Amino acid sequence: MKRRTRRSLPASLTAAVLLVLCVLVAVAAIQRLTGNQPWLDYRAVATAVHNARWTDLVPALISAAVALAGLVLLWAALLPGKRRILPLTGDPDSGADTTGYRSALRAAATDVDGVEQARLKTGSRKVKVRVKTARTRPDGLSDAVRAAVESRLDHISPARRPAVSVRVRATREAS
Known part of the structure; x- marks a missing residue:
C-alpha cells in the first residue's frame, strides 16, 4: 500500500482556466444570440488569428507559454506525489x-x-x-x-x- 498525494493544485488551476474560457465563450454566444454587441467579437478574433504569422513575436510567445504550461502539467501528472x-x-x-x-x-x-x-x-x-x-x-x-x-x-x-x-x-x- 503506497498511497500518494493527489494533484489538486494543477487540476484546480487547469479547471479554473478552462472555466474562465468557457464562461467567456458562453457570454459571447448568448450576447450574439440576443442581438447585443458581444464582449468578445468572433470576427475580430478570427481576423487577428488569420492575419498572424508564425514568425511574429506575439504568436511565438503565446505558443511558448502554452507549451510550457503543458509541459509543467505533464510533469506534475507523471512524477509520483509524496507518500502519505x-x-x-x-x-x-x-x-x-x-x-x-x-x-x-x-x-x-x-x-x-x-x-x-x-x-x-x-x-x-x-x-x-x-x-x-x-x-x-x-x-x-x-x-x-x-x-x-x-x-x-x-x-x-x-x-x-x-x-x-x-x-x-x-x-x-x-x-
Whole structure:
C-alpha cells in the first residue's frame, strides 16, 4: 500500500482556466444570440488569428507559454506525489499515516531524559533526528535517543527499516 498525494493544485488551476474560457465563450454566444454587441467579437478574433504569422513575436510567445504550461502539467501528472501511507510489515494492506509515524518517532526522542526539543526528517532510507538539550555535557545522549527511536521503529515495524542518525546540540556550554 503506497498511497500518494493527489494533484489538486494543477487540476484546480487547469479547471479554473478552462472555466474562465468557457464562461467567456458562453457570454459571447448568448450576447450574439440576443442581438447585443458581444464582449468578445468572433470576427475580430478570427481576423487577428488569420492575419498572424508564425514568425511574429506575439504568436511565438503565446505558443511558448502554452507549451510550457503543458509541459509543467505533464510533469506534475507523471512524477509520483509524496507518500502519505507508509507500508508496514505483515499484512500487505496495512499502513501507517506518515504524520503519525513522524510524531511517534518525535515523541520517542523527546521522552529521553535531557531532551528539550527534537526535530525529525523522515525518508524512505533514513531518519534524521536533531535534538536540543540544556545539558552542559551531552555525552551518551545521542545513543539514548537512537535507542529510543529504534525501539519505537521496532514497535511500528515499517516494511523498509530506515537507518537512524542523531545530532545533538547543547544550548549551554560547559564552563
